[in-house]
Amino acid sequence: MSNPFEDFTVIHNNEGIFTATVSGVYFFRFSMFNNLNPTPNSVVSLKKNGELLTSVWDTSGTDSHDMGSNAAVIPLKVGDNVYVELQENKLVYDSIFTATVSGVYFFRFSMFNNLSPTPNSVVCLKKNNERLTSVWDVNGSDSNDMGSNAAVISLKVGDNVYVELQANRLVFDDAGNYNTFSIFTATVSGVYFFRFSMFNNLSPTPNSVVVLKKNDESLTSVWDTNGTDSNDMGSNAAVIPLKVGDNVYVELQANRLVYDDGMNYNTFSGFLLFTM
Template sequence: MVLNLGATVVDMRAETRESLSNVEGEVKEQRAMVLNLGATVVDMRAETRESLSNVEGEVKEQRDSVSDLRVELGITKHEMERMAKENAEMTAKLSASEKEREDLQARLSSSETSVEALKKSSEAQLAQLSTVENRLADTDNKVLELWNKPQIAFSVGLGNGYVGPFGSDTTLVYKKVFTNIGNSYNPSTGIFTSPVKGVYHFRFTAALWNRPSESVRIQMYKNDQRLMSNRGYNNHGKVESISNGMILELEEGDTVYMRLPSGNTLYDDADNESTWSGVLVYSM
């Protein structure tokens, strides 16, 4: 048993030596690996330092860029604030301009309404003016027509003293001529002759003085037709006066005259108490 135990111990030592030899080989390999790993770590540290240096450079550049960006951002912010302020001012001005535009638009609309009203008023005034001008032209034509028509008027008196009495009806000859436009009254015969067809107005006065208890009579004739006969009675011996008038439509060539009936007397003096007048009112 002792021999066997010794042999066993020997074997165990041999195995132990072999195991130790194997362990030493593994340790050597591990040491070599550690050395290689250390070299690798040294290389990695160097690379890491270089990378860190590069990163630090890039970080510094980034910081500088960030700083520049901050500066630019500050400037941009300031510009934005300035632009925002200008934009607000422009918005306010635009709002004011818009209000002014609306006011101008309202004024323009009002002006257009006023212009339209003025245009209508002007058209109405032009129409009225045209009407007035037409009426004025008609009036001018009528005035010219009247101006070109014959102007006929006369006014005469018996003269001073008594006329009559006569033994028969006698045509009165008014010798005192005040007016004889157109010369249609004949102071030699006492007869008015119508020069144109038209409407005439005739009027007379007749007086008798200082012949008490006598009557004053006078008659108006157209051609051979007696148109009127007037009389007055002098019962006081002073002046007795009568007057009358007629509007006659005469043809060209018609005659008008005054007659004193037989046995009657008329009186006239400087006061022109016995007169006869006639005028063309309008021609036809």
């Protein structure tokens, strides 16, 4: 069997930034675990060449174990950069990753320094206590410095990887398949992948339900109608066959609400996997 990556060049530099080596349409997905604290303070954004595309947000409520994810399908030219950025003065939590399947894995981590005129921050990526790579900031006068790093490493089942602190927007539509109401209409029969995200109504009384539909048929949903956390995000996805003329769209259910602003939390994206 030939190597499917044999013609694929390096896709990330040593700062964990994806740099396109081929012009085309790309799919990106990212996730965020909040700061594991009764006072959540987590905001992460996906960016292209410094332009904010979409975000995951959790800065309110009492749930210290919240995760969110988001995604985008975007056109890139050679040299375009895409990356995930932890917003200033925000925090996220991560723990130990334990491999359950042997293989080659990609890891990326970021660090915000100690927000002081005297920087004193060192974070390391480790595998089974072996230091792989680091981010340092122990000199200079900039109190708002961020850095990131990444590694592609081979793991066996049981290997641990961790980071240690040392002592609603349509983004791209090249074929014109989306109309002004963000309804995707298939122009080619085939199997498609669709994904959508939802940010709840930003209220102590959540009241948000969003459904992915195909020709008025409900496929899958994201719900948040209970609890006291006013900063909840959810996402879902489906792989479905479409014929020419089939419509796919995301529908906010009657008497339900979602919240959005310039950080673009509510997204709907998809792409063709193969024709039929």
